[in-house]
Amino acid sequence: SYRISSDGKPEKFQPPPKPIIIDKQKQKEERRFLSPEFIPPRGRTDPLKFYIERKDMIQRRKAFNIPEFYVGHILAVTTANPYASEKASRFVGICIQRGGKGLGATFVLRNIIEDQGVEIRYELYNPRIQAIEVLKLEKRLDDNLMYLRDALPEYSTFDVNMKPVPHLDHKEIPVNKLQVRMKPKPWSKRWERPKYNIKGIKFELPEKKMKEAQKWSQPWVEFDMLREYDTSKIEEKIWKEVSEELKK
Amino acid sequence: SVTGACQAIQKLTRVRVVDNSALGNTPYHRPPKCIHVYNKNGIGKVGDKILLAIKGEKKKALIVGHKMPGPVMTPRFDSNNVVLIEDNGNPIGTRIKTPIPYILRQREGEFSKVLAIARNFV
Numbered sequence: 001s002y003r004i005s006s007d008g009k010p011e012k013f014q015p016p017p018k019p020i021i022i023d024k025q026k027q028k029e030e031r032r033f034l035s036p037e038f039i040p041p042r043g044r045t046d047p048l049k050f051y052i053e054r055k056d057m058i059q060r061r062k063a064f065n066i067p068e069f070y071v072g073h074i075l076a077v078t079t080a081n082p083y084a085s086e087k088a089s090r091f092v093g094i095c096i097q098r099g100g101k102g103l104g105a106t107f108v109l110r111n112i113i114e115d116q117g118v119e120i121r122y123e124l125y126n127p128r129i130q131a132i133e134v135l136k137l138e139k140r141l142d143d144n145l146m147y148l149r150d151a152l153p154e155y156s157t158f159d160v161n162m163k164p165v166p167h168l169d170h171k172e173i174p175v176n177k178l179q180v181r182m183k184p185k186p187w188s189k190r191w192e193r194p195k196y197n198i199k200g201i202k203f204e205l206p207e208k209k210m211k212e213a214q215k216w217s218q219p220w221v222e223f224d225m226l227r228e229y230d231t232s233k234i235e236e237k238i239w240k241e242v243s244e245e246l247k248k
Numbered sequence: 249s250v251t252g253a254c255q256a257i258q259k260l261t262r263v264r265v266v267d268n269s270a271l272g273n274t275p276y277h278r279p280p281k282c283i284h285v286y287n288k289n290g291i292g293k294v295g296d297k298i299l300l301a302i303k304g305e306k307k308k309a310l311i312v313g314h315k316m317p318g319p320v321m322t323p324r325f326d327s328n329n330v331v332l333i334e335d336n337g338n339p340i341g342t343r344i345k346t347p348i349p350y351i352l353r354q355r356e357g358e359f360s361k362v363l364a365i366a367r368n369f370v
């Protein structure tokens with residue numbers, strides 16, 4: 001079929017544009033997450049030591065899947081225990097802290113069972129761990145939820161038989177902007193002080209106390225160049241290395 | 249008197265009795281305190297026997313959990329828990345509702361009766 005343009009010359013047939021197929025499955029696996037224990041700490045140790053450690057960590061990850069999780073997620077961990085019935089014990093709790101680097105990386109799970117607060121520190125790469133399931137994906141406002149020890153018990157109780165809450169892979173991890181209410185003072189640490197920089201507590205202290213706490217603020221620390229540790233380039237390199245090894 | 253947070257259990261630490269015995273649960277104007285730890289060093293960890301002063305009486309007890317972080321993969325409790333015990337090792341109460349660490353099962357011989365009345369393990 002020919003169309004006659006305004007000049008009077010016949011135009012060439014233009015086929016319709018090809019439809020662009022966006023494969024959502026492939027897009028979902030794109031999220032990059034490098035576990036914080038891969039990033040080497042600042043120091044003068046030989047990078048060879050971290051390289052060897054990373055090889056061991058990747059080997060362990062191939063044998064056993066360690067899911068992506070942050071502080072504030074609710075996890076269920078089954079460990080091998082010779083003294084438990086059926087030789088395996090399961091513990092459900094909220095992750096309040098992730099510490100350590102390399103193979104000694106740990107995370108602390110907290111839960112309240114029968115009105116008794118229990119915290120267990122697990123090692124990520126310990127061969128006794130048989131399974132880590134993420135029951136609920138939810139980030140919190142802080143990196144460290146140690147203040148839950150001084151918060152009202154309702155914020156640390158989680159059902160042991162909780163069903164895993166479904167979460168789509170490609171979506172962003174939701175941030176729970178919950179402001180936790182605390183027990184009356186004294187607390188184990190003075191959480192209102194700016195050193196801890198906690199945003200997830202609803203401080204019901206009088207204005208005078210909050211102002212007094214600001215006396216201990218150190219606004220110069222933010223600009224201290226000797227304390228800077230820029231990990232972006234190191235992370236890029238390690239991410240490439242780790243993802244290539246894991247795909248093999 | 250409000251002292252700081254208690255770590256491992258030693259002399260004069262206030263403890264929380266966790267079983268359902270009458271001695272442990274009746275209110276008294278003074279909290280139960282440890283007066284001696286049956287150990288070479290005076291620090292009591294999970295599975296150690298201590299002497300408690302409750303309601304003006306001396307009673308032996310077994311430590312089932314403390315606030316001090318222990319070895320990795322072991323639970324850390326938010327209070328120092330203790331189970332009242334006789335001299336021969338028989339517990340005085342009949343039920344323990346609070347969770348008990350699995351490590352106590354290692355010494356099944358000494359603590360078999362205490363483990364028998366425990367309900368939850370962690």
